[in-house]
Amino acid sequence: MIKSFLIFILLILVSCGESKPPPNPEVFEIKNIGELATSEYTVGKIVKLDDSDAAWYKPGDRKILINCKAKIKAGIDLNQIKNSDIIINGRTIEIIIPAAKVISFTMDSKYSYTAMESVSGLRDSFTQEEKNDFLRQGEKAIKKELKNTKILDEATKNAEMFIENFYKRMGYEEVIVNKTIPE
Amino acid sequence: MKDLKKLVINILILSFIALIGYLVYLFFIKDNESDSLIIDETPMHIESIRTIAEISTVSFKDEVVMDSIEFFDSSINLSNPLDWFEASERVYNRNVKRRLTIIVKGEIKYGIDLTSNNFKISQNNDTLWLNIPKPKILDILVSPSETEIFQEQGHWSDGARRQLENLAKRRIQFSAENLNLDKKATENAERLFRKLINTQKELIIYFE
Numbered sequence: 001m002i003k004s005f006l007i008f009i010l011l012i013l014v015s016c017g018e019s020k021p022p023p024n025p026e027v028f029e030i031k032n033i034g035e036l037a038t039s040e041y042t043v044g045k046i047v048k049l050d051d052s053d054a055a056w057y058k059p060g061d062r063k064i065l066i067n068c069k070a071k072i073k074a075g076i077d078l079n080q081i082k083n084s085d086i087i088i089n090g091r092t093i094e095i096i097i098p099a100a101k102v103i104s105f106t107m108d109s110k111y112s113y114t115a116m117e118s119v120s121g122l123r124d125s126f127t128q129e130e131k132n133d134f135l136r137q138g139e140k141a142i143k144k145e146l147k148n149t150k151i152l153d154e155a156t157k158n159a160e161m162f163i164e165n166f167y168k169r170m171g172y173e174e175v176i177v178n179k180t181i182p183e
Numbered sequence: 184m185k186d187l188k189k190l191v192i193n194i195l196i197l198s199f200i201a202l203i204g205y206l207v208y209l210f211f212i213k214d215n216e217s218d219s220l221i222i223d224e225t226p227m228h229i230e231s232i233r234t235i236a237e238i239s240t241v242s243f244k245d246e247v248v249m250d251s252i253e254f255f256d257s258s259i260n261l262s263n264p265l266d267w268f269e270a271s272e273r274v275y276n277r278n279v280k281r282r283l284t285i286i287v288k289g290e291i292k293y294g295i296d297l298t299s300n301n302f303k304i305s306q307n308n309d310t311l312w313l314n315i316p317k318p319k320i321l322d323i324l325v326s327p328s329e330t331e332i333f334q335e336q337g338h339w340s341d342g343a344r345r346q347l348e349n350l351a352k353r354r355i356q357f358s359a360e361n362l363n364l365d366k367k368a369t370e371n372a373e374r375l376f377r378k379l380i381n382t383q384k385e386l387i388i389y390f391e
Contacts, residue, residue, distance in 0.1 A: 028245040028358065030367070033292075034375045037321075040233040048223040069230070073322070078238070078375055086381050103239070104292065106324040109348045114341050128283065128332050128344045130220065135327035137222045145227040154232070162236050162297075169304045170311070170380065 037075035037103045038158035041151050044069050046115070047138040051123075060121015068135060069111035070142050073104045074155035091173040095163060099180045100155035102146065107139050237321050239294035240371035241364050245355045246288045248333070249347040253281040281337030283344065287351035288329040291359045292322040293368035310385045313376060317390045318368035320359070323352055 045068055052061035076098050085096040112135060119125050160177045167175045255278050259266040295318050303314040330348065373388050380386055 028243065030362070030364070031242045031244075032367075032371050033239055033242050034371065035239045035292075035294075037235055037237040037239065040231075040235050041229060042231045042233075043227050044230050045227045046225045048225050049220055050223065051220060070326075073235070073237070075237075078379065081379070083378070083381070086379070088381065104290075104322050104324055105326060106322065107326045109325075109327075109330075109345045125338065127335055128339050128341075129335050131341070131344075132327050132330060132332050134220070134222050139327050141222075141224070142227055149229065154234075158234050158236075165300070166379075170382075171304075171306065 034077065034079035035075055035103045036078050036159060036162065037073040037155075038100075038162060039074045039151055039155040041072045041074075041146075041149065042069060043072065043142060043146075045138050045142055047134050049134055058121075058123065060119070060123040062120075062123050062126065063116070063118040064114065064126055064131075064134070065116040066131065066134060066138070067113055067115045068107060068138050070105060070107040070139065072102060072106075072146060072151065074100055074151045075103050076100050076155070076159045091171075092176065093167050093172045093174070094176040094178065095167075096178045096180060097156075097159060097163065100152045100159065102151070105139075105143065107135070107142070109135075234298075236297040236300075237294055238297065238372065238375070239292040239321055240318065240375060241293040241368040243291045243293070243355075243359045243362070243364055244288070245291075245358055246286060247351045247354045248284065248286050249351045249354075250284045251282065251343065251347055252279060253337075254278050255280045276336065279336065281339065282334055283332070283336075283339045283347065284334040285344070285347050285351065286331040286333050287325060287348060287355075289352060289355040290322075290324040291320055291355060291364075292324070293318050293359075293364050294321045295319075295368075295372055296321060306384065308384075310387060311380065311382055312387050312389065313380070314389045314391055315372070315376075318365050318372055320356065323356060325352060 047064075047066040047068055049064045050061070051063065080098040081095070087094040114131070117126060156179055160179070163177055164175045255269075255273050259269055259273075261267075261270060295315055297315065301316055303312075305312045325348065332344075369390055372390075376388055377386060
């Protein structure tokens with residue numbers, strides 16, 4: 001009787017086992033691009049979470065501080081320059097460049113670390129899934145705050161300087177760089 | 184027979200109490216993953232600003248799955264009731280003690296780094312020579328929004344997750360290198376410079 005009961009319990013457990021097979025990755029993508037990155041910002045942010053105001057029936061609290069870093073590059077898309085955007089008149093060249101944009105954003109886990117983690121009472125420790133979610137929120141906040149920096153202005157200025165220097169080294173005496181006004 | 188009946192009833196009562204306890208823990212105490220925790224607002228600080236001149240000509244995007252799995256290795260004694268919990272855990276998890284599976288979407292950019300003004304232009308009446316460095320990997324881009332923790336069983340440290348993410352990055356890089364993308368990056372760079380230089384002279388581009 002006991003044996004059958006134990007076998008029954010084991011069978012239930014086996015039937016409930018959740019073992020997800022690893023997913024198949026998507027097919028890769030190769031794209032031809034032509035981006036000139038001219039300004040690189042390294043920014044930092046402290047991702048802070050204090051869960052002490054959680055529901056009254058959850059004894060204890062959870063606190064975490066994660067230090068993260070992101071590297072952002074901004075510049076112009078050279079592929080957007082059409083042949084008609086380059087006008088040569090003797091020793092003078094005039095070029096219209098597109099508006100600057102953020103070209104790349106990376107927030108490598110190599111530069112992110114948990115600075116403080118505190119869990120008390122009956123609360124659960126932070127899982128990696130939760131930490132990744134906090135970092136996602138941090139990433140979103142950084143992307144939002146980037147608009148308040150001068151990264152795009154600096155990228156445009158540096159792109160103008162690079163293009164001017166490039167054509168001057170080709171022998172042009174005057175290089176006129178016109179910027180496209182961002183939408 | 185009577186004792187056996189009593190034992191089964193006792194086991195059932197204990198199981199019921201344990202179930203109620205578990206349900207109370209599950210619904211009232213356990214930190215539910217679906218409860219979205221919102222981080223506090225903190226300022227972003229700029230650590231450095233650098234003027235660069237990098238021309239990316241090829242972008243390669245890939246998605247890799249990294250799986251780290253640890254099995255129970257020691258045997259247990261089923262006649263010992265203290266081992267019963269572990270036995271049920273082993274059966275439930277197919278003898279898997281810990282498992283972390285992550286999906287990382289990454290992007291690699293190949294191109295030319297002209298930051299230190301390391302290019303030369305020379306010309307005569309009918310030919311223009313441009314010497315530029317060979318294309319290389321400029322960026323390996325990964326971010327938390329492109330990383331998914333697909334399965335997390337057991338406790339995992341930050342270091343273990345970071346190690347998996349680094350392996351994922353290396354695998355993406357390996358795939359890119361196998362596709363000879365540096366050659367494609369060279370061809371694209373040549374096409375781009377021909378468009379930008381727009382000269383009547385013969386243009387010869389050297390990658391060195």
